[in-house]
Amino acid sequence: MAVSLREYRARIRSVESTKKITRAMELIAASRIIKAQQRAQQAAPYARELTRAVSALVTYSNTDHPLTTEPEDPKRAAILIVTSDRGLAGAYSSSVLKEGERLAERLRGEGKEVVTYLTGRKGEAYFRFRGREIADSWSGFSDQPRYENAKQVGEALIGAFTADEGEPEQVDEVHLVYTQFRSMLVQEPHAVRMLPLEIVESDERPERDEVLPLYEFEPSPQEVLDALLPKYVQSRIFYALLQASASELAARQKAMKSATDNAEELIKKYTRIANQARQAGITQEISEIVGGVNALADANAAGD
Amino acid sequence: MAKTMQVSLVAADREVWSGEATVVNCRTLAGEIGIMADHQPVMSVLAGGQVDVRTVEDGHWVAAVDGGFISVADNHVRLLCEYAELSHESDFEEAKRLMEERKAALEGED
Numbered sequence: 001m002a003v004s005l006r007e008y009r010a011r012i013r014s015v016e017s018t019k020k021i022t023r024a025m026e027l028i029a030a031s032r033i034i035k036a037q038q039r040a041q042q043a044a045p046y047a048r049e050l051t052r053a054v055s056a057l058v059t060y061s062n063t064d065h066p067l068t069t070e071p072e073d074p075k076r077a078a079i080l081i082v083t084s085d086r087g088l089a090g091a092y093s094s095s096v097l098k099e100g101e102r103l104a105e106r107l108r109g110e111g112k113e114v115v116t117y118l119t120g121r122k123g124e125a126y127f128r129f130r131g132r133e134i135a136d137s138w139s140g141f142s143d144q145p146r147y148e149n150a151k152q153v154g155e156a157l158i159g160a161f162t163a164d165e166g167e168p169e170q171v172d173e174v175h176l177v178y179t180q181f182r183s184m185l186v187q188e189p190h191a192v193r194m195l196p197l198e199i200v201e202s203d204e205r206p207e208r209d210e211v212l213p214l215y216e217f218e219p220s221p222q223e224v225l226d227a228l229l230p231k232y233v234q235s236r237i238f239y240a241l242l243q244a245s246a247s248e249l250a251a252r253q254k255a256m257k258s259a260t261d262n263a264e265e266l267i268k269k270y271t272r273i274a275n276q277a278r279q280a281g282i283t284q285e286i287s288e289i290v291g292g293v294n295a296l297a298d299a300n301a302a303g304d
Numbered sequence: 305m306a307k308t309m310q311v312s313l314v315a316a317d318r319e320v321w322s323g324e325a326t327v328v329n330c331r332t333l334a335g336e337i338g339i340m341a342d343h344q345p346v347m348s349v350l351a352g353g354q355v356d357v358r359t360v361e362d363g364h365w366v367a368a369v370d371g372g373f374i375s376v377a378d379n380h381v382r383l384l385c386e387y388a389e390l391s392h393e394s395d396f397e398e399a400k401r402l403m404e405e406r407k408a409a410l411e412g413e414d
Contacts, residue, residue, distance in 0.1 A: 042319065043317050045319045046314045056347065147316040218349075223349060224349055224373075238316060
């Protein structure tokens with residue numbers, strides 16, 4: 001035996017305490033997911049009503065708005081990547097960052113300059129470590145985003161999009177990369193173009209057969225649109241942040257579950273080896289005693 | 305009894321109130337607007353201020369909103385605000401504390 005029995009016992013103890021920690025993290029993540037899903041549900045009415053309002057407005061008034069007009073020759077594109085603040089969530093952050101890289105690569109292929117915006121400390125660390133430039137970043141809310149956070153991010157992005165030509169932060173399009181929460185088991189990184197806004201698309205689409213009422217706009221369609229669209233963008237960002245937080249927690253729960261399982265496996269393995277070592281020790285002792293008795297018996301026989 | 309309509313007050317992160325009401329009074333950018341049942345479809349921008357709703361059976365509530373939208377259609381009034389708080393749910397001391405906090409933060413930035 002290469003390692004003594006005592007050392008195996010120490011290893012088992014240390015894996016046991018690791019297991020306790022990962023198990024606790026798994027349970028915490030599991031309980032928070034429910035809350036995150038509830039928050040997403042609570043935010044749904046606002047998003048749904050806003051979407052209805054925007055589609056009514058777009059259908060019944062043919063007003064143009066800076067946020068919906070396609071720039072003729074897009075040169076600079078902004079990407080907002082939603083990552084987590086903390087690790088230990090498996091491949092969560094790295095897969096969304098990878099998706100971001102893919103999108104950036106594609107945009108560069110189209111001859112656009114890419115500007116990166118980030119939320120979450122993991123993303124910041126990833127970019128800083130590689131010495132890449134970040135236009136702006138926000139962190140500290142990845143597992144519990146609030147509307148204020150979405151508002152802050154949205155204001156910055158809208159500001160960059162509507163900035164005048166020639167200003168340093170000016171961009172021609174804004175893309176959003178986040179992780180969609182499909183189910184407890186499946187979370188997919190997802191990239192969408194957010195600005196300029198395309199024809200209203202949302203998960204909360206009003207029923208097809210529902211006829212939109214003929215609204216009267218006060219003070220004027222243009223003014224309503226001016227006020228509505230930024231809120232719509234912010235609500236989309238909020239939706240993305242909520243999805244991302246639910247995904248992060250689900251990913252963390254999954255990662256911690258497999259860590260706990262692995263720890264259990266390891267404990268089993270070490271216990272087996274430790275038992276073997278103990279048995280080997282006993283066997284050796286017995287054979288030494290038997291050997292000693294035989295030797296004594298031989299010596300006595302010789303002496304007779 | 306006066307005819308009623310469906311009213312929902314929705315904030316960005318939750319539905320604050322929904323139910324039957326007879327009159328909704330609120331401020332829009334174009335001025336004060338009062339809505340009763342069977343109002344024609346209107347969509348307007350809310351100004352920050354208070355929303356005053358008379359519910360069925362002489363009920364009454366007031367909410368503080370920070371601006372948003374009102375849309376009226378099919379006898380359903382939807383009030384969309386980023387932040388909204390009902391008067392009987394809000395906590396004056398808490399609001400005061402938050403205000404002081406923000407004030408201190410703003411002064412710190414200067």
